[in-house]
Amino acid sequence: MNNSNIRQRKLGLTATPVKDNEEVKKKSKKSYSDGMIATFLFLMSLPVRFHNMTLPAHVVFDEVHFGKYAAYYIKQSFFFDVHPPLAKLLIVFVAWVSGFKGDFEFTEIGSSFPDTVPYIQMRMFGTLAGSLLVPLGYLTIRDAGHSRIAATLTALAICFGMLKWLYNTTFLFLIDLLENGLITNNRLILLDSYLLLFTAFTVFSWNRCYYTRSFTKSWFVWLLCTGIGLGCTFSSKWVGLFTIATIGLSTVNQLWNILGDIKVTKRQYTLHFFSRVVCLILVPILIYIGSFYVHFSILTRSGPGESYLSMQTQNEMKGYEPIDTPRPVVYGSLITIRHLETTEGFLHSHDANYAEGSQQQQVTLYPHRDNNNWWRILKAEESETKHDLLANDQTTWLEYVRSGDLVRLEHVETYPRKLHSHDVSAPVTDTDYHKEVSAYGFSNHGGDANDNWLLRIDSNAEHPEAGDLLQARRSKFRLKHAYQECYLYSSFERLPEWGYDQQEVSCISEGLKPKTMWQIDESDNLPDDVIMEPEHRPKFFEKLARLHKYMWIINNELTEEHPFESRPYSWPLLLSGISLWQGQTQQIILLGNPAVYWLSSLSVVLFLMVYGILQLRQKRGYTDTLGGVRDYYQSSTGFFVLAWALHYLPFFRMERQLFLHHYMPALYFAILTFGTVVDFALKKSSRGLKITCLVLVSGCLIYSWWTYSAITYGKGWTVGQCEKANLLKSWKLDCERYYPVGSPERDVLGNQGTDTKSKVTNVIYVNKEGKRVPISEVPKEYVDEKDAVYEDNDDTYEEYMDDNFDDDNDDEYDEEEEEDEDIEDEVIEPTEAPEPPEYEPEFIDGKEVFGEDDEDEDDWPKTIYGIDPEADEEDKNPDPLTIRPIPTTRHVDF
Structure with missing residues (x-):
């Protein structure tokens, strides 16, 4: 078949399949052969991946999180995680089928597994997913057309087939099979094995779709499989977005090329476009949303992560019936106030003081209903009553709270303390524009000017009256301190242990408006006949939107230092690893196979260098076809390098904690790049040179894998072997452990x-x-x-x-020994900590003032x-x- 026919088949320009019996037979034979080889490689990978699966019988690294989530799923207790749920759902499915009852919560790294925890089965499923990388990597390279040796003699068919098998499979087989980092990472109860499987499956499916004639049954099947792979990848971890970007750019390039072909009709192009929209956009979105639908359907009970849901959803999980509350808010009403950002916690105070600063009573944000959440709203200044609302006795007139009023909030449980702020830095966010907020007051003291807050209600297009009159569950408002020009504020910052790890509340003079917005959740102490406001129970998409908001926020706030974190520049060179588990004389370290890392990274660099040189020569008028294979290798290898870059370079922009395992998807594409580069380098070499190169590189890979197998499988090692293997000081292999x-x-x-x-x-x-x-x-x-x-x-x-x-002091040894005998039983008491001075408030013109701190x-x-x-x-x-x-x-x- 000529090149024109092949191109037409790829673009879907032929009405009927080209009848070429010889080609069909060759293609069928090739597919059968590749399928058999892929199956063989998969079976060969199983012993390497499943070796020593029972060890360690302890919680390892992030198993402390994902094993715990499995327990929560089984108990249906809601939890919060920054990752989408699909991979976790697969883990819990295996655990549930294996009989796990959720009675072990993976509390800390190193905890021993009881007999009731099927940790081996849970690990094996991830290991099986990791084993599938080997055949998928092989088939991806074969489908791209690599490693075909130009020889067709029938007499050498068997020998050629054997050579072709060696040539096509050795590198991908050894690299995928013997890459220590992939083995280590895929043998534990983690999400990465599923992420890598879905990533590899997506690229494999897209490759098959790309090289299949358009609009055939197979083409639609592989296009749909690509969409399913994209949905599963993104539903396991958000880094799956990089895989979406890879397929998306390839799709745009493909559609652009089709658009430039005048033989493609408008109808054909429209079908090309909408087929991709449905399969590559709508299908992944449905899978992603569906995984969260299952997630919410399972987690229907109260749990440790419920604070990230709305208060109404929390009430629903706890089995509380919806609570109606009086809509109007008047002076003298008892109210609870929710923060509209962060965890939507309640403005809260309790009978405990700050350990520093003013040492007055703490004011915090608390995510649960509690008696300490209730405040009484009072007028800051006495004025004539406006007679807005008549009480039940038909005699007492009540006054609505309006936007622009100056109010005070008195804490009900610790009366007469009131919401208070002053020129003292907040305890955690100790900055010039964050002021401490406390509850302050004492008997026979009516309060001072620092108790006054200016109420500013935002306009409400849906309920215009709620923009003027303060109404429960309708009005959104800010509280501005009357004298400090700051607004009542809260963030995700938490107080230390003396503040019970509750969220800090401060008064901020320069802050984002959303984190200064509040709303009345409940009100009380009103006539029985007032208008009631029902409690809204969020639907699925409201829960989904809110959960994603906090997944994004918390993910970006994972900036604390970690002893094993690393930056992206170190990953391709394998400058550091991750200590996952340590026994008495054993350890598991996610380090990777140095030969694989360095050879794959070198391949990426070589491709970029050659590509750049060829582009420069082309600008100077030189034509380099490289034997007619330049365009092919530039397109095929370029796709893998593009995928590597898209899965690697974005991490340089991230401020959060990063680890070596974040490089695993990019490593997979670097390995594919290595296969194509070797294919190009040996394409016109003699058979003997090819076999020699295969033996040398294979021996290097096998030796490197075997050298580091002790820290891959947690096996015994000697100090000498460890020191010999510790090529870089930054690896920190802890050889003394052996x-x-x-x-x-x-x-x-x-x-x-x-x-x-x-x-x-x-x-x-x-x-x-x-x-x-x-x-x-x-x-x-x-x-x-x-x-x-x-x-x-x-x-x-x-x-x-x-x-x-x-x-x-040798001369005094005897004397000291005698003195030691005399004071052997003496107990030396430590110096007592100084008592902090008692706080005594001072007032000038009714306003509380503070003296300067002693320098x-x-x-x-x-x-x-x-x-x-x-x-x-x-x-x-x-x-x-x-x-x-x-x-x-x-x-x-x-």
Whole structure:
């Protein structure tokens, strides 16, 4: 078949299939052969992936999260996570089928699994998903047309087929199969194995669709499979958006090329366009929404993550019937006030004071209904009653609360304390524009000017009257402090333990408006015949929108430092790993196969360099066809490099915590790039050179995989093997862990991370003359086999002790020993922490004022409780204590 026919078939220009029996037979034979090879590769990957699956029988790294979520699913307790639910639903499905009852909550890393937890089955399902990467990677390369050797002699068919099998499969098989990082990451109860599977399946399906004649049954099937893969990828983790971008750019490029072909009719182009819209846009959206629908359908009970849902949804989960509340709010009403941002918690106070600042009563944001959420709204200044509302006694007139009124909020449970702010920095957000908010007041004190708040109600197009009169569940308002020009505010910042980890409330002078918006949730103390406002129960899409809002916010706020986090620049070079689990003499580290990382990264760089050089030469008028394969390799390899870039480069813009496992999807595409680069490099080489190259590279990959298999599977290792494998200091393989428990080396070193290459002997042999004797000169009968000696030292015992220990006080040793006997039982009490001064408020013209802070905190001695803030830097940061190993001295009689 000529090139014109092939191109027409790809664009869907032929009305009927081209009848070429020989081509059909070859294609069928090729597909059958590739299918058999892919199946073989999958079966071969299983022993490597499933080896040593029972270990460790402890919670490893992020299993503490995703295993816990499985328990919550089974108990139907609502939880919050920054990732979409599909992968977690697959994990819990396996756990549920395996008999897990949710009675183990994966509380902390290192916790032992009880017999009731099917952790092996839960891990195996993810491992199985990871094993499918091997055949998918192979088929993706084969479908793209790579690695076809130009020889067709029938006599060499079997040999050619064997060579073709080796040539086409060895690199992808070994790289995907023996990549330690992929093995480690896919063997645990994590989301990454599912994400990688869906990513690989998406690219495989798109590749098949791309090289299939348009508008055939197979073309529609593979286009639909691509959409399903996109939906599953994005429904597992939001980084699936990078896969959507990859397929999206390829789709736009394809549609642009079709648009430029004058042989394509308008009807055909319209069908091309809408087929992709339905399969690649609508189908993924339906899958994504459907995963959340299942998520909400399962989690119908109150749980630890309910605070991220609206208060009405929380009430529904707790089984509370909807509560109607009086709509009008008048002076003297009892009210609860919700914050419209963050967790929609209640303005709250309780009988506990701030540990610093004014040390007045705390005001916080609390996400649950509680008696301490109730406030009484009062007029800040007495004025003539407007007689708005007649009470039940038909005598007392009540007054509506209006926008622009000056109000006070009195806390009901700790009366007469009122909502209060002053010129004191907030306890957590200690800045010039964040002021502390407290509840302040005492008996026989009617309050002061710092209790006054200006009510500003936003206009309400749906309910115009709620923009003037304060109404429960309708009016949205801000409270501006009368004297400090700041607004009542809250964020996700939480108070320390003395504040019960509740959200901080402050008064902010420069802040975003949404976080200063409040709403009345309930009101009380009103006549029975007033208009009631029903409690709204959010529907599915309201829950979905709200949950996504907080998923985005919390995801961006994951900026705390982590000991194993790394930045994107280090990933392609494998500059660091992640310690997932540590046993007594074993550990699991997500490090990766160095040969795979470095070769795949080199392949990406080589392609970019060659591509750039060819583009420059083309600008200068040179025509480089590279034997007629330039366009093909530029398109095929370019697609994989584009996918690598889209799955890697966006991380440079992220401020959140990042880890090596975030590079796994990009690594997959780098591996595919490596396969195509090797294919191009060896395309016109002799058969002998190809086999030699295959053997050398394969041996390198296998050796690297075997070298690091101990930290992949958590197997035993020796200190020497570990030190030899620790090629980069940044890997921090913790080689001291491989000393046997109870050995002198382990007792002395204690996993302190000491450099074993510079250690001295832990046993010193001293002869009759008091001189130290090298181990090589000590008779065998005096040497204990358990003694570990790392280097010989010809120094005398006295010289060694002088060099390593402080003997300045040897003359006083006997006297000190006697004194120690006298004070052996004496208990040394630590210096007591100074008592903070009692706060005594002062008032000038009815306004509370504060004195300036003492610049020199001389009351704070340098004790276990703290240090003087005015101390010199070297005193503030003393050198840490260094624990030096004390050797054992063994006297020998020779």
